[in-house]
Amino acid sequence: xxxxxxxxxxxxxxxxxxxxxxxxxxxxxxxxxxxxxxxxxxxxxxxxxxxxxxxxxxxxxxxxxxxxxxxxxxxxxxxxxxxxxxxxxxxxxxxxxxxxxxxxxxxxxxxxxxxxxxxxxxxxxxxxxxxxxxxxxxxxxxxxxxxxxxxxxxxxxxxxxxxxxxxxxxxxxxxxxxxxxxx
Numbered sequence: 001x002x003x004x005x006x007x008x009x010x011x012x013x014x015x016x017x018x019x020x021x022x023x024x025x026x027x028x029x030x031x032x033x034x035x036x037x038x039x040x041x042x043x044x045x046x047x048x049x050x051x052x053x054x055x056x057x058x059x060x061x062x063x064x065x066x067x068x069x070x071x072x073x074x075x076x077x078x079x080x081x082x083x084x085x086x087x088x089x090x091x092x093x094x095x096x097x098x099x100x101x102x103x104x105x106x107x108x109x110x111x112x113x114x115x116x117x118x119x120x121x122x123x124x125x126x127x128x129x130x131x132x133x134x135x136x137x138x139x140x141x142x143x144x145x146x147x148x149x150x151x152x153x154x155x156x157x158x159x160x161x162x163x164x165x166x167x168x169x170x171x172x173x174x175x176x177x178x179x180x181x182x183x
Contacts, residue, residue: 107149115145118145
């Protein structure tokens with residue numbers, strides 16, 4: 001590898017011996033500055049490419065109305081809140097209907113739809129203790145309108161019937177024979 005003195009002497013420049021040390025120090029300082037310039041240039045090029053990328057991304061937003069976007073965001077947020085409230089109302093309605101059906105089954109209502117007009121449904125929906133209030137309402141309706149509920153006090157007696165006996169079959173056979181002879 002050639003030294004700086006070899007390169008300079010190759011082009012006809014000689015540095016006196018007493019100045020060689022000073023020349024090398026100055027040259028090395030200059031070389032450091034040149035290498036730092038290279039690093040700075042590389043950093044500049046990197047920043048330049050980042051700037052171009054950002055400018056391209058910003059061009060995509062040209063013509064976009066920010067106020068319109070804010071309006072759409074507010075509208076969508078409102079729609080989302082309304083949808084959430086509707087969902088909660090449906091869940092509440094389902095839970096209430098399930099509770100009414102549960103107590104209708106416990107009190108052996110003949111038909112839940114027939115019992116509903118006797119219940120104060122709006123009051124029961126807004127009740128803080130729906131379980132107890134619905135149970136109490138069913139007790140009151142059963143007390144006043146017992147015909148809407150099955151009565152457990154009446155015993156259900158079911159007797160068996162004997163199947164067809166021989167006399168029944170004989171009568172049927174005779175009737176069939178009579179009809180055949182008639183035709």
